[in-house]
Amino acid sequence: MDPYRKALELDIGAYSCMIAVGGDGTFNQMVNGMLARPDSKRIPVGLIPTGQSNDMARSLGLSSEMIASAIDNIAKGEAIAVDTTRVLLDHESESGLPDGEDRLSFCRHMLSNSSLSMPAKISNGTFGFTISTYLQAFMCGFVEDTYQL
Numbered sequence: 430m431d432p433y434r435k436a437l438e439l440d441i442g443a444y445s446c447m448i449a450v451g452g453d454g455t456f457n458q459m460v461n462g463m464l465a466r467p468d469s470k471r472i473p474v475g476l477i478p479t480g481q482s483n484d485m486a487r488s489l490g491l492s493s494e495m496i497a498s499a500i501d502n503i504a505k506g507e508a509i510a511v512d513t514t515r516v517l518l519d520h521e522s523e524s525g526l527p528d529g530e531d532r533l534s535f536c537r538h539m540l541s542n543s544s545l546s547m548p549a550k551i552s553n554g555t556f557g558f559t560i561s562t563y564l565q566a567f568m569c570g571f572v573e574d575t576y577q578l
């Protein structure tokens with residue numbers, strides 16, 4: 430079933446949390462469905478990352494190889510707050526927006542996550558790394574990031 434519609438129509442009072450099994454798209458649709466509920470009811474959400482990029486899961490320290498860890502976090506009730514950014518299209522407020530799936534055409538919530546990329550700094554032909562850069566490298570704290578300019 431569509432995660433947006435399921436979160437929107439779910440008898441939310443019967444559950445203690447809502448879990449998405451999938452990737453960023455599935456999780457975003459579930460969160461948008463919950464935030465579009467006319468009754469404004471909210472419950473904690475969880476993610477078991479099985480998608481392709483899993484950006485949200487990675488920003489939370491999880492990967493698709495860590496499904497057991499994600500399930501353990503959910504079972505333990507471990508939770509953190511995650512901000513959302515509401516984007517309204519052609520409207521000044523949410524009043525007057527349609528209900529249901531038509532609402533998606535005018536209002537979306539984006540989950541706020543971020544990552545830090547630290548490309549090598551080159552100056553005068555020498556590498557300009559700081560001691561903290563070396564420490565992160567030795568602790569395997571970097572995640573490979575490829576991008577094109």
